[in-house]
Amino acid sequence: MSRLNRRELIKIAGAAAGFYVIGGRRVASAEAKEATGPEKPADRYAAHIESLKGTVAVARNDDPYRNTLKAIALLGGMKAFVKPGAAVVVKPNIGWNRPPSACATTNPDVVRAIVEECVKAGAGKVEVYDRTCEDRRRCYARSGIEAAAKAAGATVRFIEDYEYADTEIPRGKILKKWPVIEGILKADVVINAPIAKDHDTATLTLAMKNLMGVMGGQRGDIHTNLGQKLADFNTRIQPALNIIDANSILVAHGPQGGTAEDIRTPRTVIAGVEAATVDAFAAANLPWTIAAGRKVEGLDAAGELGLGVVDAAKIKVIEG
Amino acid sequence: MTVVAAVPVLTFLIGLIRRNGFLVALRMTIQAAFLMLFLVLLTQAVLPLDGYEALGGRFPADFFVRLSPLLAVAAMLAGQVFIAGLLLGGMTLLSAVIAGRFFCGWVCPLGTTFDIFDWLFLRHLDRPGARDGFLRGVKYLALVGILVAALFGAEAAGWFDPMSIVTRSYAIVVLPVADEGAKVVLEKPLEHETFRTDMPRLAKALARTDSTLKDLNILYDARHYYFQFATLGGVFAALLLLQAYQKRFWCRKVCPLGGMLAICGKWRPLGVYLDSGTCVDCGKCRQVCPVGAIQGKALSPEECTFCGSCVAPCPVDALSVRVGAPASVEKRPAVLPGRREFLLAAASGIAAAPVLSLNTQRQADQVRLVRPPGAQDEERFVAACVRCGECMKACPQNALHPAGFQAGLAGVWTPRIVPVIGYCDYNCLTGDQPVGNFCATVCPTGAIKKLSPEEKHKTRLGTAYFRTDKCIPYVERLTCSVCAEHCPVPEKAIKDEEIEVKDFKTGVIRKILRPYVDTALCIGCGQCENVCPLRGEKGIRVERVRSVV
Numbered sequence: 001m002s003r004l005n006r007r008e009l010i011k012i013a014g015a016a017a018g019f020y021v022i023g024g025r026r027v028a029s030a031e032a033k034e035a036t037g038p039e040k041p042a043d044r045y046a047a048h049i050e051s052l053k054g055t056v057a058v059a060r061n062d063d064p065y066r067n068t069l070k071a072i073a074l075l076g077g078m079k080a081f082v083k084p085g086a087a088v089v090v091k092p093n094i095g096w097n098r099p100p101s102a103c104a105t106t107n108p109d110v111v112r113a114i115v116e117e118c119v120k121a122g123a124g125k126v127e128v129y130d131r132t133c134e135d136r137r138r139c140y141a142r143s144g145i146e147a148a149a150k151a152a153g154a155t156v157r158f159i160e161d162y163e164y165a166d167t168e169i170p171r172g173k174i175l176k177k178w179p180v181i182e183g184i185l186k187a188d189v190v191i192n193a194p195i196a197k198d199h200d201t202a203t204l205t206l207a208m209k210n211l212m213g214v215m216g217g218q219r220g221d222i223h224t225n226l227g228q229k230l231a232d233f234n235t236r237i238q239p240a241l242n243i244i245d246a247n248s249i250l251v252a253h254g255p256q257g258g259t260a261e262d263i264r265t266p267r268t269v270i271a272g273v274e275a276a277t278v279d280a281f282a283a284a285n286l287p288w289t290i291a292a293g294r295k296v297e298g299l300d301a302a303g304e305l306g307l308g309v310v311d312a313a314k315i316k317v318i319e320g
Numbered sequence: 321m322t323v324v325a326a327v328p329v330l331t332f333l334i335g336l337i338r339r340n341g342f343l344v345a346l347r348m349t350i351q352a353a354f355l356m357l358f359l360v361l362l363t364q365a366v367l368p369l370d371g372y373e374a375l376g377g378r379f380p381a382d383f384f385v386r387l388s389p390l391l392a393v394a395a396m397l398a399g400q401v402f403i404a405g406l407l408l409g410g411m412t413l414l415s416a417v418i419a420g421r422f423f424c425g426w427v428c429p430l431g432t433t434f435d436i437f438d439w440l441f442l443r444h445l446d447r448p449g450a451r452d453g454f455l456r457g458v459k460y461l462a463l464v465g466i467l468v469a470a471l472f473g474a475e476a477a478g479w480f481d482p483m484s485i486v487t488r489s490y491a492i493v494v495l496p497v498a499d500e501g502a503k504v505v506l507e508k509p510l511e512h513e514t515f516r517t518d519m520p521r522l523a524k525a526l527a528r529t530d531s532t533l534k535d536l537n538i539l540y541d542a543r544h545y546y547f548q549f550a551t552l553g554g555v556f557a558a559l560l561l562l563q564a565y566q567k568r569f570w571c572r573k574v575c576p577l578g579g580m581l582a583i584c585g586k587w588r589p590l591g592v593y594l595d596s597g598t599c600v601d602c603g604k605c606r607q608v609c610p611v612g613a614i615q616g617k618a619l620s621p622e623e624c625t626f627c628g629s630c631v632a633p634c635p636v637d638a639l640s641v642r643v644g645a646p647a648s649v650e651k652r653p654a655v656l657p658g659r660r661e662f663l664l665a666a667a668s669g670i671a672a673a674p675v676l677s678l679n680t681q682r683q684a685d686q687v688r689l690v691r692p693p694g695a696q697d698e699e700r701f702v703a704a705c706v707r708c709g710e711c712m713k714a715c716p717q718n719a720l721h722p723a724g725f726q727a728g729l730a731g732v733w734t735p736r737i738v739p740v741i742g743y744c745d746y747n748c749l750t751g752d753q754p755v756g757n758f759c760a761t762v763c764p765t766g767a768i769k770k771l772s773p774e775e776k777h778k779t780r781l782g783t784a785y786f787r788t789d790k791c792i793p794y795v796e797r798l799t800c801s802v803c804a805e806h807c808p809v810p811e812k813a814i815k816d817e818e819i820e821v822k823d824f825k826t827g828v829i830r831k832i833l834r835p836y837v838d839t840a841l842c843i844g845c846g847q848c849e850n851v852c853p854l855r856g857e858k859g860i861r862v863e864r865v866r867s868v869v
Contacts, residue, residue: 097747133806135716135745136541141369142750158541160530162510200816201801201833220853223805224798257810 068113084122108148115152164216172232179216231301276308284312341632394477420585425625457657459579468669478707488709597648605630704767717742739846746808782844791859803848
């Protein structure tokens with residue numbers, strides 16, 4: 001074999017550099033999941049899930065862990081949502097560097113219950129992650145969610161900058177395209193696990209707003225015309241299951257600040273298949289103070305886009 | 321850990337292979353070990369998840385900065401305070417008294433950096449190695465100037481001390497550049513789906529390397545970059561490239577710490593000695609000496625850094641490491657500046673204090689000079705800060721940056737918060753720790769005072785003010801309030817008021833939320849400015865003033 005001369009070496013180096021240097025993000029491929037949501041589990045549950053539209057399950061228990069199990073059971077059990085071998089992503093609120101007692105992040109016991117149920121239903125893989133608002137290591141650790149999820153058998157990991165894919169939002173009125181965590185687009189089942197909180201701008205942050213945690217890009221831009229943009233985004237990303245942690249909630253000075261006086265304990269878990277429906281129920285039925293009587297951003301827009309039943313009076317309730 | 325240990329071992333083997341003698345192999349190994357220690361301490365100066373000190377408190381992250389007796393003396397004189405942690409510098413002085421400029425040849429990470437750069441890029445250059453007197457006295461003049469200035473309250477040591485220089489240069493220039501470079505290799509290919517589907521194993525390997533290096537704190541989680549990068553990069557590059565003229569130019573001519581150790585080491589018992597009786601004046605040792613310590617048959621103890629490079633090449637074994645001089649030793653007087661130069665240096669030191677305090681920008685720019693928590697007393701702070709850059713490296717939010725002229729000439733390269741890049745985390749350290757501000761735990765002189773978490777929550781760094789000519793609710797008449805959302809003060813220092821506005825285009829009246837600062841509560845942490853969605857100039861800015869109300 002003859003030795004490479006300098007020209008050939010430069011060509012090879014140039015090709016390698018060119019390969020590396022081609023920048024830009026890739027657009028979600030044509031084989032991406034349909035705009036209506038991730039793959040549904042075994043067909044025998046399809047009718048059951050269809051019947052759950054416009055319905056919420058409301059579980060009440062002193063123990064958040066048992067409360068969550070109850071709520072899932074009221075909806076027919078995790079097997080209706082997770083079929084054996086499925087790739088599951090549980091998306092809690094890990095956004096803030098706060099301990100669980102501050103109620104800024106999802107209760108770790110709630111996350112633990114959800115992960116355990118997925119594992120029991122035979123999930124192939126359960127991942128737990130969030131794009132935090134503050135230092136990600138400390139958010140994951142101080143919220144207690146990393147430890148709880150790992151103990152229950154989930155893979156807990158950080159999302160890196162290269163894991164976002166520009167995603168079209170065909171039904172969006174204002175928001176037409178936004179980068180989304182690829183794992184969310186590829187997962188078989190996405191379970192949305194927010195904690196219910198007062199929020200100064202959105203009035204309340206519940207299931208629809210929790211999905212901001214899978215958004216890439218400059219999320220500050222979402223806050224103008226927040227309601228419409230949230231509804232738009234929720235037309236594209238539709239978790240199979242939404243479980244709102246309302247065991248202890250921040251009723252003022254959310255989503256980050258807050259003192260002990262701002263916390264109430266409804267000891268409730270609200271679950272459903274439509275983010276807009278569970279949000280409407282949570283907005284109307286939890287002991288809000290500052291937000292009471294105020295319109296929740298995005299609910300009207302969600303109703304117009306057909307994302308659920310946003311009139312709380314018309315929601316069917318399964319209690320337990 | 322094994323990688324860190326492997327480097328010195330490898331260096332030792334390479335040293336032996338190069339056949340420059342056991343002494344040189346040993347010296348290179350110790351240099352490598354200290355450089356590795358320096359890099360480990362610097363990269364691990366990160367906010368721990370538990371505890372409040374870097375490295376679990378088991379070893380001080382600012383160890384190398386504290387090794388400098390020059391910084392110790394200057395900081396204590398200028399600040400007029402005794403700083404116990406800096407007594408480590410006494411060990412360095414002691415090593416000089418015993419073994420001359422041993423520190424320069426075996427320990428100093430800046431010196432090791434010079435040697436590595438020289439070996440990588442400059443070793444084939446033909447350079448005058450001889451002991452020339454040109455500018456050699458500058459290091460003593462610099463020393464005098466710095467010490468006299470410190471006596472009169474001006475802290476100038478931080479700019480010229482090698483421990484400060486090396487820490488600052490690595491923290492602001494070398495590590496961020498290495499970080500970006502590594503991420504180009506590790507992360508850029510992963511952005512392409514074709515790469516990940518066609519080469520899944522390689523892609524997984526890259527991803528796993530990337531996250532492992534981040535877990536080990538060798539790579540940053542998020543992009544870290546610093547103001548004054550160009551200036552400090554330029555200065556560092558200049559120091560490295562000055563070696564194209566002469567090896568270890570900084571060390572031989574300019575380094576004030578080198579000057580201090582030269583004076584202490586003049587009568588060192590342990591060191592390399594040249595037996596002039598045996599010497600045949602072949603000049604081989606003069607050629608290889610990196611600091612030009614040998615002239616004729618005389619080896620100057622105040623210049624020699626004990627590197628041992630001269631020992632092996634000598635054909636008659638005239639050079640050796642001994643305790644106490646051999647029978648015949650030729651002595652030459654040290655190259656010292658004249659009395660006039662010394663007086664000029666001292667006068668400059670005296671003039672330094674008033675000159676450095678000239679700050680024509682004080683009124684205008686100082687409002688943007690937001691200091692880290694614990695550094696609010698400006699005069700005391702500028703006198704005590706040695707500009708080492710440890711706090712800038714350690715701040716987990718990348719909030720601290722070297723100042724330009726915002727603090728006047730005296731404050732160049734002292735730390736300031738730049739909220740657009742990073743904010744001061746309200747919960748930097750948690751309530752159950754004794755210290756609330758992590759930056760203070762890595763500060764070698766205590767210029768940044770340690771505050772308890774409660775004190776930190778109450779320390780006002782400044783106040784946030786809305787730019788109502790930019791802020792979206794004021795200008796576009798739309799709700800935004802990302803600032804209010806992120807305000808970490810529990811009672812919220814940014815509140816919203818609901819107002820009625822008329823839409824510009826349609827004329828429709830609607831209600832929006834318009835934020836305002838509750839100046840009684842605002843602590844000026846900068847989180848609002850950091851998250852404001854506006855690019856360029858933000859709709860809210862932190863200024864270093866108390867509310868006048």
